[in-house]
Amino acid sequence: MTAADGAPSATKVALVSGALRELILDGRLDAGTRLVEADLADEHGVARHTVRAALRTLADEGLVTIAPHKGARVAGLDAEDVVALYELRTALEVEAAHLALARHGGRLPPTVHEAADVLARACRRPRPRWSTVSRAHGDLHTAIxxxxxxxxxxxxxxxxxxxxxxxxxxxxxxxxxxxxxxxHLQLVADLEQPL
Structure with a gap:
């Protein structure tokens, strides 16, 4: 189905989901905030089916919850969710670090050290922006x-x-x-220490 057939344009969906993602991840839309399709369609100058597709994308990422006949809301994480996410990320990243060290002669590659330095610089700017720090944080863990x-x-x-x-x-x-x-600088240093 093409946009001419009534399906939302992938580009428009990406633009709307990207704009909403940044609002959520910058903390400008709080957990539980209702995301009203009609309002979002007007605000972004798109059709409601484009907004629906964007909201589904965000739901797949865990940023939005969609309930039948109730609409969409910004997702929140309760204490149990936070612990579960932390445990999963830790398991993945510890194994990734072990593999990385084994595959790189007991040292992490320069990309990891560079990502750690970028995070440190982002944090130590005179007026750090949370969105920049958050992105740099993610980039470091992704590099590992x-x-x-x-x-x-x-x-x-x-x-x-x-x-x-x-x-x-x-x-x-x-x-x-x-x-x-x-x-995080200490984390990178500790990962390279022999057990």
């Missing part, structure tokens, strides 16, 4: 996983990206930017 050269681990990890950024919003009040930078 990619260093493993395991397509399956990477595919599972990639599916958690948006939900992980949502998780970061929940821990944001408990972290300073300096602490986040220090902990």
């Amino acid at each position: 996983v990619r260093a493993a050269r395991s397509p399956r681990i990477q595919a599972v990890h990639d599916r958690l990206t948006a939900e992980t950024r949502l998780f970061l919003l929940h821990i944001r009040p408990h972290y300073t930017f300096d602490r986040l930078a220090d902990e």
Whole structure:
């Protein structure tokens, strides 16, 4: 089906889902906020079926919940969700780190160190932006996983990206930017230490 047949344009869907994703992940749309199709269609100048497709995309990423006859809302993470996500990410990333070290002579590749430095610089700017720090944080963890050269681990990890950024919003009040930078620089150093 093409856009001419009534299906939403993939580009429009991507634009709307991208705009909403950034609003959610920057904390400008709180958990539980209703996402009204008609309002979003007007706001973005698109048809409601384009908004529906964008909301489904965000639901697949874990950022939006859609309930029949109730509509869409910004997803939240309860304590159980946070623990489960943390456990899954830890399992994936620890195994990825072991594989990366084995495949790179006991050291993490330069891309991991560069990503850690980018995160530290983002955190230590005079006025850090949470969206920039969150993206740099994700890039560091992605670099660790990619260093493993395991397509399956990477595919599972990639599916958690948006939900992980949502998780970061929940821990944001408990972290300073300096602490986040220090902990991640130490993480990279610790990963390279022999057991």
